[in-house]
Amino acid sequence: MQLIDGKKVAAEIKTEIAAQVTELKNSGKKIPHLAAVLVGNDGGSETYVAHKVKACQEVGFKSTLLRYPDTISETELLKTVEQLNNDSDIDGFIVQLPLPKHISEHKVLEAINPAKDVDGFHPVNVGRMITGLPAFVSATPAGIVELLQRYQIETASKHVVVVGRSNIVGRPISILLSQKAKTGDATVTVCHSRTKNIEEITKQADIIIAALGIPEFLKANMVKEGAVVIDVGTTRVASDQTKSGWKLKGDVAFDEVAPKCSFITPVPGGVGPMTIVSLLKNTLLANSKLIY
Amino acid sequence: MQLIDGKKVAAEIKTEIAAQVTELKNSGKKIPHLAAVLVGNDGGSETYVAHKVKACQEVGFKSTLLRYPDTISETELLKTVEQLNNDSDIDGFIVQLPLPKHISEHKVLEAINPAKDVDGFHPVNVGRMITGLPAFVSATPAGIVELLQRYQIETASKHVVVVGRSNIVGRPISILLSQKAKTGDATVTVCHSRTKNIEEITKQADIIIAALGIPEFLKANMVKEGAVVIDVGTTRVASDQTKSGWKLKGDVAFDEVAPKCSFITPVPGGVGPMTIVSLLKNTLLANSKLIY
Numbered sequence: 220m221q222l223i224d225g226k227k228v229a230a231e232i233k234t235e236i237a238a239q240v241t242e243l244k245n246s247g248k249k250i251p252h253l254a255a256v257l258v259g260n261d262g263g264s265e266t267y268v269a270h271k272v273k274a275c276q277e278v279g280f281k282s283t284l285l286r287y288p289d290t291i292s293e294t295e296l297l298k299t300v301e302q303l304n305n306d307s308d309i310d311g312f313i314v315q316l317p318l319p320k321h322i323s324e325h326k327v328l329e330a331i332n333p334a335k336d337v338d339g340f341h342p343v344n345v346g347r348m349i350t351g352l353p354a355f356v357s358a359t360p361a362g363i364v365e366l367l368q369r370y371q372i373e374t375a376s377k378h379v380v381v382v383g384r385s386n387i388v389g390r391p392i393s394i395l396l397s398q399k400a401k402t403g404d405a406t407v408t409v410c411h412s413r414t415k416n417i418e419e420i421t422k423q424a425d426i427i428i429a430a431l432g433i434p435e436f437l438k439a440n441m442v443k444e445g446a447v448v449i450d451v452g453t454t455r456v457a458s459d460q461t462k463s464g465w466k467l468k469g470d471v472a473f474d475e476v477a478p479k480c481s482f483i484t485p486v487p488g489g490v491g492p493m494t495i496v497s498l499l500k501n502t503l504l505a506n507s508k509l510i511y
Numbered sequence: 512m513q514l515i516d517g518k519k520v521a522a523e524i525k526t527e528i529a530a531q532v533t534e535l536k537n538s539g540k541k542i543p544h545l546a547a548v549l550v551g552n553d554g555g556s557e558t559y560v561a562h563k564v565k566a567c568q569e570v571g572f573k574s575t576l577l578r579y580p581d582t583i584s585e586t587e588l589l590k591t592v593e594q595l596n597n598d599s600d601i602d603g604f605i606v607q608l609p610l611p612k613h614i615s616e617h618k619v620l621e622a623i624n625p626a627k628d629v630d631g632f633h634p635v636n637v638g639r640m641i642t643g644l645p646a647f648v649s650a651t652p653a654g655i656v657e658l659l660q661r662y663q664i665e666t667a668s669k670h671v672v673v674v675g676r677s678n679i680v681g682r683p684i685s686i687l688l689s690q691k692a693k694t695g696d697a698t699v700t701v702c703h704s705r706t707k708n709i710e711e712i713t714k715q716a717d718i719i720i721a722a723l724g725i726p727e728f729l730k731a732n733m734v735k736e737g738a739v740v741i742d743v744g745t746t747r748v749a750s751d752q753t754k755s756g757w758k759l760k761g762d763v764a765f766d767e768v769a770p771k772c773s774f775i776t777p778v779p780g781g782v783g784p785m786t787i788v789s790l791l792k793n794t795l796l797a798n799s800k801l802i803y
Contacts, residue, residue, distance in 0.1 A: 346634025408700040415668045
């Protein structure tokens with residue numbers, strides 16, 4: 220069993236990106252600039268956005284954090300989006316989700332200029348990705364593809380079972396891995412809460428992507444010997460072993476599943492660190508103007 | 512075994528649409544107007560477009576056919592698209608594919624106003640469909656969903672195997688059927704040319720969607736007893752039994768597969784007639800302005 224070390228890979232990629240930023244600087248070109256919009260004070264969102272800003276600093280990007288109280292109106296937020304769309308210094312920006320209930324998330328996401336949509340959530344980017352056109356791919360699926368590539372895990376003609384059908388993970392990764400592509404060409408099954416006898420399907424998988432959001436859902440009896448297991452789950456569960464009073468739990472019962480695997484990602488330190496790196500890569504790509 | 516009679520269902524739906532058009536007329540509202548752009552003289556395209564125009568007449572829609580020689584430049588064609596986008600009398604329009612090689616299909620498709628994209632090929636419509644937002648769904652997958660509904664074929668918790676991963680059939684139908692929806696909630700596997708031991712997978716299917724484009728690919732030994740088989744294949748093969756010198760062949764070896772099925776679509780007369788009806792429904796929807 221080999222552990223897929225997302226933390227190590229993410230650090231390597233950050234070093235690569237930092238080198239590219241230095242090159243841009245040295246040749247007098249524009250430095251990538253990421254903006255993040257944070258509405259309200261949700262604890263998780265605060266942490267995520269802080270990590271994103273910190274990652275920008277580490278690789279030498281410019282970053283801007285725009286904070287608004289959760290009383291901001293939809294119209295005001297849409298105005299902010301419009302300003303960011305028109306600000307030529309900003310290459311890409313994200314609006315951290317979730318938004319307060321009085322604001323339509325899809326309206327806000329659809330208002331973002333697709334060329335600056337480094338989260339890859341705009342329908343144009345989703346649609347372009349699916350039809351095989353150049354597009355910003357959202358962070359988690361892009362991070363999973365990157366991990367499979369860096370560990371030289373073959374996907375062509377393999378049976379991949381994706382557990383979970385969310386718009387941000389399960390759906391896009393299922394599409395990417397079944398497309399005609401270097402890390403693709405897999406036979407892909409999407410399972411979800413309405414799937415019957417799920418273990419009969421996961422047991423056939425050469426590669427399992429667990430993205431259901433149920434801690435320790437995937438047990439040893441659901442996994443065939445030698446499988447590759449990618450754990451996307453990050454549920455906060457109460458813990459008396461940490462200062463914060465909680466710890467992250469994946470969707471995989473790691474201790475019992477790991478011995479059966481050829482490769483497995485831990486939680487934390489697997490897919491998680493890759494997501495921020497994917498965002499940085501998208502921002503670099505937005506700055507390069509290669510997609511739009 | 513019950514035959515799924517696409518021809519009959521399509522005729523029923525046309526009657527329903529015609530009644531809605533009469534209602535619109537009687538209440539002084541705007542009649543749906545579909546425009547079709549045909550470039551060149553490809554035999555297949557001529558036939559398809561002629562059928563679409565005829566169907567419009569049958570249900571009482573206005574229709575406009577714009578023909579151009581295959582020497583038209585990309586710029587000129589894009590100008591036509593722009594004119595149709597701005598013509599307030601036209602509710603929806605299609606650009607018949609394939610286009611001549613000197614014209615970028617995706618550039619033309621992306622130039623269409625998504626609100627008039629009744630073929631549902633614009634990335635915005637693909638992306639919105641995938642993220643569960645209101646969207647124009649392309650004709651063939653929409654027609655398949657309609658057939659399953661009209662024959663009350665349950666999809667929830669069923670295992671659907673889609674053979675083929677094309678942007679216009681395999682990919683979208685695989686997504687629609689696995690989404691949380693009335694005709695959805697299935698566990699879906701996408702197989703394709705790189706799938707190994709494909710019969711081991713198709714044999715598990717409660718519902719098989721054959722959309723590979725290889726005549727009589729799906730044989731009896733690949734289908735489990737009682738399965739539902741939807742045949743999307745429409746390959747023209749030489750025939751000395753028809754006036755035209757060719758006939759349509761599906762992707763299913765009908766004679767040997769049909770006896771094992773609970774339901775099966777014939778070719779012709781199965782999915783085919785449904786595609787034009789889906790286009791009509793999208794045009795009616797565009798006219799209603801309910802999506803955009």
